[in-house]
Amino acid sequence: MKLTIFTALPLTQIYGTxxxxxxxxxxLKENGHFPRIVSLTPEDVSLxxxxxxxxxxxxRxxxxLHRLSLIWVLLCTIFKFKNGIWLKAIKKDLQANGIPDITLVTDPKFIPDLIKALTDTSSNTKVFYWDHLLINFHQFLKRHDGKNIKGLEKRLYLWVYSRIFKxxxxxxxxxLAISSGTKRALSFFIPENKIPLVFNxxxxxxxxxISRSAFPTFIYIGRLEDVQKNLSFMLKGLAKQKEENWKLKILGTGPDETTLRKLSEDLGISERI
Structure with a gap:
């Protein structure tokens, strides 16, 4: 099986995605398949x-991308038109490397141009959206602001974002949903039976x-962001085990660090963290 991942990342550093x-x-390679990555990036590919x-x-x-081209991309993505900005590069890649059996697209802006390029080749390639942040960020904004969003810019942003995914x-x-939360968010825009849950x-x-310590030690590594990570649930659960001799180590920063510190103090467990 030939599988191609389309991403906007420059792939010059190793981060989570x-x-x-x-x-x-x-x-995939270990199991006899042929994966590739195509980077359509505005960043410097000379690195x-x-x-x-x-x-x-x-x-790569x-x-x-310029300001006018970004506006054009948004309009084309909202109304499902091919925008042409990525079309030439996608066609060039398909001609040079062949047609894949499956494509995983991590940026929704690529989808109209990719499908246009594949349609022109009369291929039966399956196209799957593989979200790693964007859909959850959309839900994050809605959960925090909801109907009380202040300012025309935020209202316009949410409208555009919803239209893009819709x-x-x-x-x-x-x-592909990498978490149950991502699957719930995607289900607003696509039937749930088309969203397999595939963890990273x-x-x-x-x-x-490592040898087990004399008392339980928990470690959390990641962003301190309660909406997506639900860290308050973890802290409240640990607070119910005050009679146990446990410790929690947290490696990370994020927008909710101050709030979570305050919560741990209110729960009486801050000295264990």
Whole structure:
């Protein structure tokens, strides 16, 4: 099976999403498949690909975006028109590297041009949207602001965002959800039976486990953002175990750090964190 991932990331550094790409491609290769990554990025592609990704088949195409072109992209994405900005690069890649059996698209703006390019080749390629942040960010804004959004700019932003997803997600064969929260968010725009829940893969570690400490020690690594991570639920749960001798280590920062610190103090567990 030939699978191509389309992303806007420049792939010059290894962050969370890039590591998911790396592990996914390695697992596919180990099982006899042929994964590739296509980067359609406005960033500098003269910088080398991150060394960890150098073993993956990657093609990067620089895409110059200006203010007017961004407005054009938004309008085309909302109304499901091909915008042409990515079409030439996508067609060039398909001609050079062949037609994949499956494509995973991590940016909804690419979908109209990708489907146009595939349609022109009369291929039966399946197109899936693979969300890693955008759909949850949309829900994050709605949950925080809801009907009480202040300012025309925020109202316009939410309208545009909703129209983008409502338009382009009708064009794909399905969407991969990396969490139950992502699946709920995607279900606003696409039937739930087209949204398989596929968690991000992890690397297996064959090294020896660290010896268990005399008392439970929990570790959280990630953003301190309660809407997506629901850290307040974890703190409230630990607070119910005050008689137990436990510790919690948190590695990360985020917009809700102050609020979560205050919550831990109110719950009487701040000295254990």
């Amino acid at each position: 890039e590591r998911v790409f790396l592990i996914t491609c390695n697992l 080398p690909v991150a060394p960890a990704l150098s073993y993956i088949a990657i093609n 195409y620089p895409i110059k 338009g382009v997600l009708k064009m794909v064969d399905g969407a 893969p992890i690397e297996m570690n064959s090294s020896k486990l």
